[in-house]
Amino acid sequence: MPKITIDSTEIEVEKGTTVIQAAEQIGIDIPRYCYHPGLSIVGVCRICLVEIERMPKLQVACYTPVADGMVVHTNNEKVQQARRAVLEFLLINHPLDCPVCDQAGECWLQNFYMQHGLYDSKMVEDKVKKQKALPIGPNVMLDSERCILCTRCVRFCDEITETHELGIFNRGDHTELLPYPGQELDNKYSGNTIDICPVGALTDKDFRFRTRVWYLTETPSVCPGCSTGCNINVHHNDHRPYKAGGIRVSRLKPRYNPDVNQWWMCDEGRYGFTQVDADSRIVAPQKKTRGDWQLLSWQDAIDEIATKIKGILKKHGADAFGVILSPQMTNEGLFAAKRFFQETLEVENIDFEVVAREKGYADDFLMKADKNPNSEGAKKIGLSAVDNSGLEVAQMLADAKDNRLKALYICHHNLEKGFKKEEVKEALSKVDLVIFQGTNQNSTSNLANYCLPSASFVEKDGTFTNFAGRVQEIHKAVEPLGESKPDWTIFRNLSKRLGKSMPYFEAGDVFNALAEEVDAFKGLSYEKIGEHGVLLNGHRASTEKEMGALVA
């Protein structure tokens, strides 16, 4: 393995490593615009110039492979001067509209100017004008004047999505990044071009002018949009007091995980978080009285529901009780539900899968047809009808229709996704007690007798298990809306009211209890999950399998 010296530190690296990568390994961050570790190397922006002893000119660090005995200087006077010159060149025609640019605060032109530029402008000539605020796709706006022609977005569309919508057109100072004639930047992953654009040339239609980025706090989490479980950061504005109808979550950004999504996420997941602040949120326990919803305190809701459950079990037995859990729930919510329904109530009719009539979009990159984040967790915890020798969801609805089922506890589902509207309506109308627990109202919640408000994925801690058996943590980014609570807390409170305490105070307590009891989770602990997740027992680390074609 070649040994090289970078800024007086000696390091041994794999053959083929470039200077920029070797420097990263010892914590030296060489400035870059065009270089991105997930894309091919083109060496066009020249900001990463470094001095390599015995080479006549400065070299681009992103393109130069290390050689044994190489001595590199990444920050001497000669290098700093070159960086200033590159910045001066890039800014010749830049509009400097930072005060109205959404990228301000996270712009690499601003940052590098402050770190390495700090020269006085010599420009007296008029700047070349280009197109501004040009919509180039459903999610992306282009400001051509701000583009520094690094080609990251072009390479993303050529190499990652292979959709080839973007190109560089014209020559000299009229060179411009644009979609090909007649094309739009409209692929399933288009939002990633905004993330990797180092300047404010590509901005997000959904985020533009909403908030300044320095007001945002980021909380690590996992996308609940499908069973891949892409790692994300939730960006939320905690400086603005929440008013009813306001927006707390500003945007989702992908978070690097080499085994799951690398640097990327799909647009469906990126823009699919609007339900967390939607008007349809259930914000307090409520019961339907003569067709109208009436708000209840948690105490009253738990008391009334517990009393009714007790009455039904006493009169009709546990076979008259059906439970439909959801793969939208965390492992903790599902495990607390299992303990409550199986141990406290001794109910066996538990299932979690409602097979959607229409399958979701899937590809061989990240997106999966299963639009739930935790189907694998639900299976491993043993919550399917097969595991419990109880009724499947379809059979529960049939039994309800025939008056054999007297109580249904439904978590998160909209049953109309799997069954005909009239069938669901008829079945639920025949059941004495229908409890709906979830984050948002839907046509199923409207048919319930009681609605209990669940905290959404940005309002609680917990874990999801992705399709490959990787357990990953979500974290509370904002306070639960209204009176909503994590699912496991609701089951714990109901269980206590019905005579069986569960000693859980935090999501970690539930996870650790789950890890003691369920074989697939044995040996894991909440504290050991870490930022990239851990695999369940019996699941091999399988990067190729988890990432589909990403590494092919």
Ligand code: SF4
């Ligand atoms: S739009 Fe952004 S990512 Fe694309 S070439 Fe210009 S600066 Fe680079």
Ligand code: SF4
């Ligand atoms: S691929 Fe799935 S998990 Fe990843 S961002 Fe899209 S919806 Fe979310």
